[in-house]
Amino acid sequence: VSAPRVLVTGASGFIGRECVRALLARGCEVHGVSRSLRADAEPELVWHQADILRQTDIKRLFSECKPTHLVHSAWNIPQQHYTSSENLLWAARSVDLLHEAQCSGVQRIVGIGTCAEYGLDHELCCEDSSEMHPMGMYAQAKYATQVLYNAAAAAGTFSTAWARLFFPYGPFANLKGLIPYTIGQLVRDSPAELSDGEQERDLLFISDIGDAIAAVLFSGLQGPVNVASGTAIKVSGIVRRIGELMGKPDLIRLGIRQSDRLQANRWVASVKRLKHEVPWHPSTSLDDGLRATIAAATANGEEARK
């Protein structure tokens, strides 16, 4: 029996590269597609250059690669464009990708979603019972894509799951999030000026996310599945721990900013499906994940000072 041949879109991205690593670790033949190849890509990765936004590129890609499995993590929107209509095009091209995957005989597809599909004000976000209130263009486009992926699988010759990521963190995350901002300030010996930090979040370290997505891909799970820790942690607790781990607790300044009213007070996943139906559970503790993230940021900071 030959190894599964998995195509990963967005293979150079924050999520995609972790999927590539996790799939290689599971012995898969991994093909990655992105607009440009990372210099530090794994040598075992079979790389295809293509722009998923071009339909002709999508067709060529499947005829070159002939994958048995697909992880679709590409959705190349800069964070400041999360409200832009480019998200619409990613939804449309994600459907074209699905269609082409179906035509070329792919058996199993995992799409990447977001906790923002749930919207605000959920005590716990449950795949099967929470009423969906996706807020903003990015979340609505992801949600609509999920509806279409789910519908396609019900009618198709393949199966799909939709991995809703909660709060991924780790080295190389975009520099505007809470954790990169806080670490970045402390690396420069500047204070991290924050809100009161009463918000509760559900964090998952990036290598755990890649491993969870790989596990979902080889499970029989259908439809949406939260990829998260299932543990609520207060923002104040996260940043205080960063301060302690970096030996600069006095630079953590809580209560200085207003908290963003467009953000949920609590965004925590039910992990029942992930735990029992995949089944999968995280292996990286918050301390270990924060230490790895801090180490990478510190190395980058030293690199920049050279």
Add this chain to the structure above:
Amino acid sequence: VSAPRVLVTGASGFIGRECVRALLARGCEVHGVSRSLRADAEPELVWHQADILRQTDIKRLFSECKPTHLVHSAWNIPQQHYTSSENLLWAARSVDLLHEAQCSGVQRIVGIGTCAEYGLDHELCCEDSSEMHPMGMYAQAKYATQVLYNAAAAAGTFSTAWARLFFPYGPFANLKGLIPYTIGQLVRDSPAELSDGEQERDLLFISDIGDAIAAVLFSGLQGPVNVASGTAIKVSGIVRRIGELMGKPDLIRLGIRQSDRLQANRWVASVKRLKHEVPWHPSTSLDDGLRATIAAATANGEEARK
């Protein structure tokens, strides 16, 4: 001030042609697009041949036509393919159409939805409060498209409404529906064999639908709006009335078939938004609508016997 220039996709279809008529009656410059032109199209209609499923055709269409308004009624799926993955492609191309419309400066867009987006078991289908359970590929693809249209308008330079049609009837409807079947049987002096007919439906005559869509287009309404009568009528009442109007009440045989469990017992619209926010109300009585439908079927029947 020049007349609005309205582009109607699917202009040769059951819904599209009624939109064309209603828009011409309102003094619009109407452009229609379809894969082939109907022989009996209105002479004032400016027709463009294009296949909405081809992105290059979509681009050409907007540069030729430069519409100010768009009614997107094309969704060319034969009824037996309502579960097919072609619906996905219509969703994707509908998004491309929207994107192209936005790029070419269209101010106002109306998309066409369906009551099936609501799913079963609603006492009354309300745009703002009913939880959506779209059932099957067609309804799910329409629903996802609506989510994307709504999201685009929130971020865009144009506004959109989404007309959810309930049960359109009239001449030339597909021959498998309840009303065409019943009339067709009676035209041939054959019995119409039906379920007990306890299901409740919300019917709207096709010319009223065209007029309502035109009214929605020129209203300021945003988001989904039910296009329906707001009146529940039992299937048994509809078919008995057809029997009476055709003078063949004895050919109506209720209770012979099992009712379809995949169909709702009750599918009735709240018309609050349509009545107050557009505002619009129907002008064709059920008797007049049925008479027109019967007359057309009888003429067709005579035509066929010649």
